[in-house]
Amino acid sequence: MTKELWWQNSVVYQVYPKSFQDSDNDGIGDLRGIINRLDYIKKLGIDIIWLNPIYKTSNIDGGYDISDYQSINPTFGNMSDFQELLDKAHQLGLKIMMDLVVNHSSFEHEWFQKSIADYSKNNHYRDYYIWRDPVDNHEPNNWGSFFSGPAWTYDEDSGQYYLHLFAKEQPDLNWDNQEVRHSIFDMMNWWASKGIDGFRMDVISLISKPTGLPNAPVEEDSLYGNAGDACANGPHVHEYLREMNEQVLQKHDWITVGETAGVTTSEAEKYANLNGTELNMVFQFEHVSLDGNSNSALGKWSDKKVSLMDLRENLVKWQKALAGKAWNSLYWNNHDQPRAVSRFGNDSVEYREVSAKMLAALLHFMQGTPYIYQGEELGMTNANFQKLSQYSDLESINAYHELVEQAHLLNSDDMMRYLRARSRDNSRTPMQWDNTNHAGFSDAEPWLAVNNNYQSINAASELKNPNSIFYFYQKLIELRHTKPIITHGIFDLVEGNENDEEVFAYTRKSEGETLLVVANFTSHDVNRQYNIPTNSELLIQNYKSIQDDILRPYEVRAYLFLDTSKIT
Numbered sequence: 001m002t003k004e005l006w007w008q009n010s011v012v013y014q015v016y017p018k019s020f021q022d023s024d025n026d027g028i029g030d031l032r033g034i035i036n037r038l039d040y041i042k043k044l045g046i047d048i049i050w051l052n053p054i055y056k057t058s059n060i061d062g063g064y065d066i067s068d069y070q071s072i073n074p075t076f077g078n079m080s081d082f083q084e085l086l087d088k089a090h091q092l093g094l095k096i097m098m099d100l101v102v103n104h105s106s107f108e109h110e111w112f113q114k115s116i117a118d119y120s121k122n123n124h125y126r127d128y129y130i131w132r133d134p135v136d137n138h139e140p141n142n143w144g145s146f147f148s149g150p151a152w153t154y155d156e157d158s159g160q161y162y163l164h165l166f167a168k169e170q171p172d173l174n175w176d177n178q179e180v181r182h183s184i185f186d187m188m189n190w191w192a193s194k195g196i197d198g199f200r201m202d203v204i205s206l207i208s209k210p211t212g213l214p215n216a217p218v219e220e221d222s223l224y225g226n227a228g229d230a231c232a233n234g235p236h237v238h239e240y241l242r243e244m245n246e247q248v249l250q251k252h253d254w255i256t257v258g259e260t261a262g263v264t265t266s267e268a269e270k271y272a273n274l275n276g277t278e279l280n281m282v283f284q285f286e287h288v289s290l291d292g293n294s295n296s297a298l299g300k301w302s303d304k305k306v307s308l309m310d311l312r313e314n315l316v317k318w319q320k321a322l323a324g325k326a327w328n329s330l331y332w333n334n335h336d337q338p339r340a341v342s343r344f345g346n347d348s349v350e351y352r353e354v355s356a357k358m359l360a361a362l363l364h365f366m367q368g369t370p371y372i373y374q375g376e377e378l379g380m381t382n383a384n385f386q387k388l389s390q391y392s393d394l395e396s397i398n399a400y401h402e403l404v405e406q407a408h409l410l411n412s413d414d415m416m417r418y419l420r421a422r423s424r425d426n427s428r429t430p431m432q433w434d435n436t437n438h439a440g441f442s443d444a445e446p447w448l449a450v451n452n453n454y455q456s457i458n459a460a461s462e463l464k465n466p467n468s469i470f471y472f473y474q475k476l477i478e479l480r481h482t483k484p485i486i487t488h489g490i491f492d493l494v495e496g497n498e499n500d501e502e503v504f505a506y507t508r509k510s511e512g513e514t515l516l517v518v519a520n521f522t523s524h525d526v527n528r529q530y531n532i533p534t535n536s537e538l539l540i541q542n543y544k545s546i547q548d549d550i551l552r553p554y555e556v557r558a559y560l561f562l563d564t565s566k567i568t
């Protein structure tokens with residue numbers, strides 16, 4: 001039996017504070033808003049809340065541009081509000097995981113301000129960031145930023161460029177400098193002393209840059225080299241994480257998750273190894289990249305639907321590769337991804353509810369720690385914005401300008417369609433609490449428009465309906481807490497399922513018990529026969545009654561039985 005680690009049978013709820021609940025009616029969510037909604041999160045059965053960044057910020061990238069790691073964004077509240085949130089969460093048995101954004105800081109951070117102010121050799125802050133001389137009067141290499149344009153910005157005063165894999169207001173910290181690492185570890189220990197319960201580490205796979213910062217391959221039609229690929233899993237990343245582990249993580253019984261862009265299964269075995277020398281688990285990106293354009297300048301911008309064949313192949317690969325060696329995070333969406341039901345399910349009035357439940361069950365019975373993004377438990381859908389001016393996210397707006405106006409790779413209508421399918425703002429619209437003005441999020445006009453469908457899709461109506469998506473999630477969480485097979489069972493596909501274009505069917509096995517999950521991924525009936533023993537327990541289903549061999553549109557069922565024989 002594997003050693004029990006508390007975060008393995010826990011469920012995480014992700015709160016994007018700016019869009020969760022506004023308590024002071026400025027149209028922006030805040031810490032007091034979260035405090036007021038802790039009972040709701042508790043009711044769902046959650047163990048851990050992951051808070052997106054709540055620190056002082058220049059507000060260029062939703063708080064991922066931190067100007068002071070040790071103070072709270074005044075729009076969200078202050079340190080005593082944070083302490084109250086932490087204390088009240090703990091009283092309810094909820095843990096709080098913070099976001100750690102240390103691949104880069106904001107340009108307004110004191111370290112960068114000191115770094116840029118003085119380029120003489122005796123300014124030790126200069127080396128906190130990555131400065132290089134021009135090459136042939138140009139940027140030091142061909143890297144592009146994740147948010148369009150070059151990954152380098154020129155500083156007139158010193159005649160040097162600084163590196164920023166994201167916006168120019170997000171300069172990359174130089175992890176090769178030991179003083180930088182120690183300053184970060186000190187800051188983490190300072191948060192530890194406040195009593196937090198862990199960190200989600202933003203793009204932690206990108207912190208160690210390749211030696212010599214060489215040019216990166218340029219995808220067809222692209223203006224720049226792919227810096228993400230060039231920096232992912234760099235030469236010292238595991239060394240630096242082991243150092244962090246020794247100096248910070250080991251001292252605390254925390255949950256840690258690395259957001260690891262570009263991670264492969266063999267790299268994940270290192271980041272999330274079960275010996276605990278680095279992090280507890282990783283967020284991998286493959287299953288949310290299958291419906292993009294690989295090796296193309298268009299990148300993620302598309303409205304393609306992934307096929308069940310591709311999606312399953314990928315999820316199964318991760319389930320099997322990490323088993324017994326490392327630990328998966330399970331997620332369909334987050335603040336960077338479109339809404340799960342719109343992307344992987346079917347958000348039509350007819351199928352939204354069943355398909356949201358199907359996706360939930362399919363993911364929650366897999367091995368790993370599930371993450372629920374705020375509103376997912378209500379079946380919230382994509383924003384459906386029609387105009388560019390409705391968008392707020394810099395990634396979306398910059399991509400529109402670069403792809404439509406600069407590179408002329410797309411016409412405006414296509415790009416608007418792709419934004420509706422993939423923009424990060426799809427998941428950032430305010431939480432839909434009830435059917436009152438602004439969905440109960442705020443009395444003021446929210447910073448980003450509320451989805452038009454809030455009158456029918458909201459928490460108040462979900463809580464009134466015993467068959468709602470909310471209660472379906474509640475049941476899944478309760479099952480994870482009470483059935484160890486969901487945490488530890490060995491994952492396998494049902495024999496022959498790898499060729500099934502309509503149904504995803506897998507088992508988890510543990511000590512003579514079998515859990516069988518079957519899910520119809522289509523909007524029509526399909527006929528399948530599975531060998532289900534008569535004494536089996538139907539743990540959960542998303543239709544009121546069962547028709548033995550017929551799986552109705554998006555139907556999902558999970559059975560538990562005592563049997564070690566093969567399911568066919």
Ligand code: ISL
Pocket residue numbers: 061062064101146166202203259261300335336395424
């Ligand atoms: O969002 C993405 C694709 O749409 C990713 O490329 C994303 O930028 C990448 O996953 C890193 O995300 C994290 O770091 C970013 C921040 O903007 C994201 O919100 C954060 O989750 C920079 O800090």
